[in-house]
Amino acid sequence: MSVRYSTTSRMLAIATGLAVCAIIARGAGVGPWELVKAVIEGSFGSPQASAATLAKVTPLVLNGLAVAVAYRAGLLNIGCEGQMTLGALAAASLATRAGEWSGAVLIPATLALGGLIGAVWAMPALWLRRRKRVHEVLTTLILNTLALHLADLLVVGPLGDGTAIGRTALVARQAFLPSWEFDRGAAVSLAPLIAFGLVVAVQVWLERTVWGFEVRATGMGPLAARVSGIEAERWQRRVFLLSGFIAGLAGTLEVLGVHHRFYRAFSPGYGFDGITVAFLANGSPGWSCVSGLLMAMLRSADKWLQLSLSISPSLIWIIQAVLLLSVACQARIDAVWPWMKRVFGRLPGGPRASEEAQS
């Protein structure tokens, strides 16, 4: 199910995508270098911008990790948006109410609750997949919409702070993640570090342990995995729940590290961006750090694009879509690759696909 490619050929695909983006930017009346310059200026041009970018790295990397880990087990979790939103809401509700707990108890408890709610919101999709054979992409998409409406309903009603704005009260002071203020109005919390640690843990788990091997085998061919004695179905279920947990965690860290409360329309599409992050990273947790950073730069530069180049921030969506399409079309790019290798001499890497073995 999940075909993976070598890093070099993936880079080739991304380069193709960037070239197409440059052509589109040309069409919108912006030179490609201007666009690159604007993105870098908008994301790391000032301490404040850098802080905003780093704050966006956490949810993007974690959602990317959530999608990637499910994809490695052969499942697509498109429901990160909903899982993240509900996880964040649960986390904020706990952290606003447990005022007398100490931070050392409250922060882990909140993280656990947020992740758990995320996993719970992934469950109906699993159940429907197993019992009714409904594709998980469809159910998670519907669950997303339901989650957004549910969170709206709860935050205006019983879980809100009583105002009509639709937000919870500020979380207890000791639940704020420790943060480092490196310039006026520019602070970065512990959240990116936690995300990074989690990425490393999942990477090691997937690539260096027996369980990780079983998960990868399940993703490459559930039938073959089952025949060789791996509990494929069970691993798919566990990994899907893990994926929901990570997405819920993304929301929780967003509450504890950045906003310190939950409000309506909490996630500006981080869950969906996670799909792009995961696929640009080729389903690898480690690389999703890099692609997560790239997406965070694009996301935090969108207002700057509007100000400096006066193009619509929606252009970011187009760039994202083109990148995703180009990595999706990797198979065809790979087909050209052996030919290119012959032309440019022997370069390291190249497709790991069976085509080489055959030729």
Place this chain on the structure above:
Amino acid sequence: MTGEWLPACIYWSLTALARATPLLFACLGGLVSESSGVINFALEGMMLAGAFGAVWAAHAFGSPWWGLLGGAMAGMALGALHALACLSLRANQIVSSIALNLLAAGATGTLLNQVFQAYGTSPTVGRLPSVGEYVRGGFPGEAAWGVRVLDALPLPALLAVGCTLVVLFVFQKMALGLVIRACGEDPDGARACGIEVARVRFGAVLCSGLLAGLGGASLSIGALAQFVERMTQGRGYLAIAALILARWNPKGVLPATLLLGGAEALSDWLAVAWPRLPHQGLLAVPYGMCLLVLAVHVGRRRAPSALGRL
């Protein structure tokens, strides 16, 4: 009392049909594409593109009828991209769909800005007439009761039902329907029979885009008279759910979409009847209903066996 029940029932079922119209178009599109073996989760994006294309064309040419054509063309353009990525470039069909949904959201937002210099919503354009208005256009003067009831029925609804009949005819009575289904069930067998599978699938995905585009147009110039950013609100996904409920059977498409459209009409009605109900809960009614029906729906679901395979 009885005198009021009948009109109310008729009115309500017409409203359900009106709300089901975009879903019906999109669901037919999904049916055509998936019967030929190509997964199409990009219906959402195709609808959005269609909605924008319709408003753009209606604005540019000054008539909603051109808008209908523009919507179909915009949907078809996205269909062409999906076909190109999946069939010519052998992309993963689900990933390509997700990318196209993103592309539609981004492109409509950007174009909205470039064409209308607006953020969020477009200026209003001409709306397609309802069936009642259309009929009365021919016979001016005091209208009969039956014609006034038809005011609740937008014209695209009639077009959608017509398309359903055409698709039904193609799939049940024509060789073409058999050819499409053969590509979805057993592409190798179809190839052995001399069918050009890739070409049939390309056509099917284009047709799917056209239908979904019409669905979007019926939303933007049928129900409203303007384009609102992300106005489809997940209806493309509901259409796929309807397709699953219909078990990829052309006969089941109309009932399945009417069920979900009815849920939307119900949530509208509840909002008026009990204003104290929270509106977020009501907005979720069609989606909750959809999940519930998927969960309790008994019977074997059988997708085309080569769905997603090249």
